[in-house]
Amino acid sequence: MATSPPTDMPTRPLISAAVVGRANRGRVLQALFDLGPTSRAELARYTGVNRSTITAIVQPLVDNGFLLEGAPLPAGGAGGKPARPLTLSPTASPIGAVQVLQGRVRSALVSMTGDILAQDTRRLPVTGRRAREATDAIGASLEAVLAAAKRPPFGVGVAVGGMVDTDRGSIVEVNLAPALDGLALGPALASRIGLPVLLDHHPRALLLGDRWFGPGRGISTFAVLYTGEVLGGALMLGGHLHRGPAGAGGELGHTFVQVDGELCRCGRRGCWETIATLDWLRRRAAEAGLPDAARISTAKLCRLAAKDPAAARLRDTYARNLAVGIANLQQTLAANRYVLHGDAARGGEPFATAIQQHARDLVPEHPGGRPTVVLGGDDDRAALLGAAGLVLSDQLQFTV
Amino acid sequence: MATSPPTDMPTRPLISAAVVGRANRGRVLQALFDLGPTSRAELARYTGVNRSTITAIVQPLVDNGFLLEGAPLPAGGAGGKPARPLTLSPTASPIGAVQVLQGRVRSALVSMTGDILAQDTRRLPVTGRRAREATDAIGASLEAVLAAAKRPPFGVGVAVGGMVDTDRGSIVEVNLAPALDGLALGPALASRIGLPVLLDHHPRALLLGDRWFGPGRGISTFAVLYTGEVLGGALMLGGHLHRGPAGAGGELGHTFVQVDGELCRCGRRGCWETIATLDWLRRRAAEAGLPDAARISTAKLCRLAAKDPAAARLRDTYARNLAVGIANLQQTLAANRYVLHGDAARGGEPFATAIQQHARDLVPEHPGGRPTVVLGGDDDRAALLGAAGLVLSDQLQFTV
DNA sequence: TTTGGTATGTTCGGGACTCGCTCAAACTAA
DNA sequence: TTAGTTTGAGCGAGTCCCGAACATACCAAA
Structure with a gap:
């Protein structure tokens, strides 16, 4: 914010x-x-x-x-006017959407109907301490798409693939992009373009993209999981995105599932991330002697699993590892619906079903319902729609 | 149509x-x-x-x-009227509060100021299938305290030490009290006394007791942990108690912290409960040769720790085990404030501080703040105030 | 003692909503 | 044709909050 x-x-x-x-x-x-x-x-x-x-x-x-x-x-069967x-209206005031990645920035102009009206991608200088250059590149990209707007946009949403301070609209830290660390990107863009700018963490943008335009449409409580090199998530609880103070919530990847387990990138041991990211998958794939293990993805693993029993076993273990964290969320919050994004989503329906089955096996019965695991839409599109969703939520969901 | x-x-x-x-x-x-x-x-x-x-x-x-x-x-220094x-007013309409335990029922009449105006405790027949007798005992206890009301009470809150379905106002299951399983206690009491009756899980009542009359007063986001033979909790998020569908949330004791770890009562392996309840503590106390290990409590352990290094080490490990789950909550929701109830709370301030230190060591820095662990008030009183808090929250916290 | 300053609590007119009622318009079915 | 049904608009009434003005009460400096 x-x-x-x-x-x-x-x-x-x-x-x-x-x-x-x-x-x-x-x-x-x-x-x-x-x-x-x-x-x-x-x-x-x-x-x-x-x-x-x-x-x-x-x-x-x-x-x-x-x-x-x-x-x-x-008129319906009963008559009447x-x-x-x-x-x-697809031509009403649009929304600016920005996605900040490690090496590049993507901007788009999104209509209220969820159509992407204009788009821009450009490289982002993130090494060294050149915060000004990075801000300029992001601002230029944003201005490029805003120029296509026929009416003044409502605002701009920014999704950042790193830790953010939503209160200040600033970036806390983005891996491998030191130029962005501590950058007050929200206020900088806001003063540059004269529109309200909302900045948030990438998984939370995905959540809002799903809430407004995806499988979370109209659903008041659900969770999003993003997997890949890292593991993150976001929570919609009772119709509101749960951010936590300064946006501190949703660091699901660094919850403990194996106390004193494997060493995590974060320096602690036994984080969920240590068993449910590509790093774990690739190491195990190498141990199992799978082809091209160092570059394997869930999608490839699922294709291999069709004929290689070792791959099928690894696929099942990976699904269970992902399900462990889902089960913990289910026990804690009973969100019931979990939307997959990132690498795991590209495993397709069968993989989502496998995760769902493990998650259901890992939680006891309760009248409140069982966990359901579904696929999110295309990630790149979802992130931009999600950035727009930041603005929509701000404009439409008053807490009163 | x-x-x-x-x-x-x-x-x-x-x-x-x-x-x-x-x-x-x-x-x-x-x-x-x-x-x-x-x-x-x-x-x-x-x-x-x-x-x-x-x-x-x-x-x-x-x-x-x-x-x-x-x-x-x-008037303050600056003058003025x-x-x-x-x-x-302590004499305004009071609230009925009921706590259903395994072998007995406690009722109280609570004023808006948090004073207990009348109280009643009686045995509860819970063995066999005598649901009717149990309901009668609870109703009689409640009527005994309601009779002391000088004005018609606002309503009645019921805290149940077991799994409940808050939507139906019914009890799903209470350990060792089969007579209560499936009992629609809320509607039964409501029709008997002609007042609205709200029923909820014991830790959630503690949370509301703390929110209205205890260390959570006026705080919009915090969590309660109840430890002892079992491990449970409740979450206040953004000013609202998070229940989950049918009250399914808050089963913190059965989140995984040690995948494929020790066997839990629930039949699965590695639940937080397996390392952060009295059962774990007593087994480890026995292994360490501590006196009266089979009946040790956190309070006793803390007293022993003053002169026995083995007890001190066990105390520290137990604090860390509790902190593991707190760290997970902090990473997931960033509730920042954690109120202890039950056995662990009777370890006093030093034990709470020890848990807090471990919890802080177990989560990375974030501008959103650090976890704080504080003691809740006396459990028996807090549970009754919490039952009253169910009614207060219902009457005062409109979501609009 | 007087006078100006400050803060509290009340009164009253005005504005922004929603509600319930009524009515015209448009369509179906007998 | 006629009765019934549904949609959407118009209008007065009621409810609530806001802002300005006012009476009240106290302080402090002249």
Whole structure:
């Protein structure tokens, strides 16, 4: 959360009349996101208010082109005036989305409907201490896509593949990119382009991408796991992304699953990361004598597993290792739904099912339900949509 | 035609004028809980509203005796009309609190100020399949304390030392009390006494007791750990108790910290419970040759540790074992504050500090803060206050 | 003692919402 | 044609918060 300064004001604001309108408008738009094209009457039923209230909220948005009124639908069996579905306009104000990776930056202009209207990728100078150059490259990339906007964008979301301080909108640390460490990227971009800028950790952006445009659409509690060289995650609890103070939560890779176990990159022993990342997989693949073990991925492993029993065993063990952490999350939070991103997601449905089966075996029965493991969409697209989702969540999900 | 939405999202109702009043009244009362005696002007500053708004909210509550207006305080150095502090009235409507244990039931009448006005303890027939007798005993105990109420109570909270289904208000399973398994205690009590009844898991009641009357007062994010024969916990995240669907969350004792480790009571291997309960402590105490090892507690261990190096080492290892799970919570949720209850709490401040030190050693630095381990109050009292807290949270914390 | 400054708490008019009711429009089925 | 159903708009009423103004109460310096 970049633009708002870190307030230590411990106040619990009351609800004012002004904020009620904003909040309700946000909720109606949320409903439109979650339900797709929906008539005013159905929105009224869904939100439990009078139809006239929906009209009052929606009409200005239709008038200024934010919402589109579709053609009257043929009435349902019972007769009656045909409903006119409302949809989010693909040409309404777009959202800027930035993904900061180790060696490059990707920017996009995203419509409210989840379409990528423009895109830009460029190299990012991250070695040495050239923070200014990095900021300039990111800003230039962002400006390139914002120039394609026909209406002034709502804001900009930035997903960073490293540790961030969401309160300050600054980067704490990005592996192998020392130029970015400590960089207050959010405020820098905000003052450069004159728009609100929200900055967050990459897995949390993925979560919001899934929440608004992916398999988490309309779901109030679920988790995202990102696997690969590292292991990270994010949590949606009760309709809100759980960040923790300054965005400290979600460091799932460095929870202990094997006290005093293998040494982790972080210097401690037995982190989940030590048994559920590509590093572990490649070492075990080499031990098992699998071909090209040093560059194996879950996708390759799954292909090998079709004919090589050793690969199939390794695949199953890896699925179980991933399931261990999911089981811990399930026992702790009972999020029930877990969306895979990164390397593990490219193992496809069978691999997700294998993880799910292990996770279910690892938690006891409870009336609250069982864990379900599903695939997230394409990572690159999901990250950009997620960066846009940062802005959507900020604009639409008032805590009131 | 009015199809239910294809999501698990409980149709987000919009905010109406009526609910705003209720919610704001709740927030003002929360502020009074959290701040103690507070003048109208200070409440206005704290909640960010106009003083006249506070007057409008507070005046009816003063008139009907729910709030008390104290004597004018001597004005602060700068002059001005002296403030008249408002306090919750100890004689306002009380709350019924019930704690269901394996062999007995305790009931109490709790004032809004956290005083226990009346109390009742009786044996609970829990063997065999005599659900009716158990319900009768609980109901009779509750009625005994409710009879002491001078005004009609707000409701009744029930804390159960076992697995519960909070949605149904029913008990899923209580160890060694088969008569209670599956019992819909909430509805049964509600129809018997004609008051709303809220039922929840024991650690979650402790959490709410701490939130309203203990070390969690006014803190929006913290966790409670209960240790002893079993290991359980509860989470306050962003001002709301996280229950999970049907109350499935918080099963911290059965998260894995040692994959394929020691066999746990639950049938799986390497649960946190296997290294952080009295069972582990007593076996290790026996191995170390400590006196009366089979009945040792953390409190006894801490006393022994003063002169026996072996006891001191065991004490340190036990503190680290507890810290492992705290570190995992910290990495996952960054709750920052951890309140101890049960056996470990009776190890006193030095033991809490030892756990805290280990927990800090086990998590990396982050601007979001470091874990803090503090002692909860007396368990028996905290559980009853926590049962009352179930009602307070229900009445005062509208999600709007 | 007077006077100006400061803070508290109340009163009152105004504005921003939502609610319930009513009505026209559009479609179905008998 | 007619009755029934559903959608969407219009209007007055009610509820709540805000801001300005005012009375009250205390302090401190002149």
